[in-house]
Amino acid sequence: MVQKRRSATQVRARERARQAAAEAVARQERLLEAAEGFFGETLGREEQREELEKKIVALRDELAGLDEPAPAAAPFVRAMKNEGLQNKDIADRLELSSGEVTKYLRMSEAGSPAADAAGEPAVSARSGERSEESALVGGDASQ
Numbered sequence: 001m002v003q004k005r006r007s008a009t010q011v012r013a014r015e016r017a018r019q020a021a022a023e024a025v026a027r028q029e030r031l032l033e034a035a036e037g038f039f040g041e042t043l044g045r046e047e048q049r050e051e052l053e054k055k056i057v058a059l060r061d062e063l064a065g066l067d068e069p070a071p072a073a074a075p076f077v078r079a080m081k082n083e084g085l086q087n088k089d090i091a092d093r094l095e096l097s098s099g100e101v102t103k104y105l106r107m108s109e110a111g112s113p114a115a116d117a118a119g120e121p122a123v124s125a126r127s128g129e130r131s132e133e134s135a136l137v138g139g140d141a142s143q
Contacts, residue, residue: 078104078105080094087102087105
């Protein structure tokens with residue numbers, strides 16, 4: 001069988017097509033490398049973002065714990081109560097709400113380790129004074 005001869009224009013056209021295809025492949029490789037670099041950098045940031053969000057959650061939990069009454073302060077509130085102050089007066093002096101004063105008083109009644117460590121005895125509601133519960137409702141312990 002006889003091979004057909006290719007003309008010079010056909011050979012040049014095929015070379016141009018091969019060169020264009022090679023350039024297209026090289027361009028795609030460059031674009032792929034650029035995309036890999038982009039995602040490599042942004043994924044690192046995403047991991048960093050997740051770590052920081054975990055830290056934020058932990059710090060918020062820790063901060064919420066600071067909103068609770070400090071057990072070590074309960075004996076001082078109890079001392080004011082033992083001096084005959086009412087919950088409202090204690091709240092005014094310490095810039096607390098009446099509910100917070102009650103929480104501190106309950107802590108000291110429970111004989112918390114903080115109250116014992118401070119050297120203040122835990123006072124029971126059975127003493128001669130009005131009980132906290134009756135002070136809250138405005139009643140008298142003797143009723």
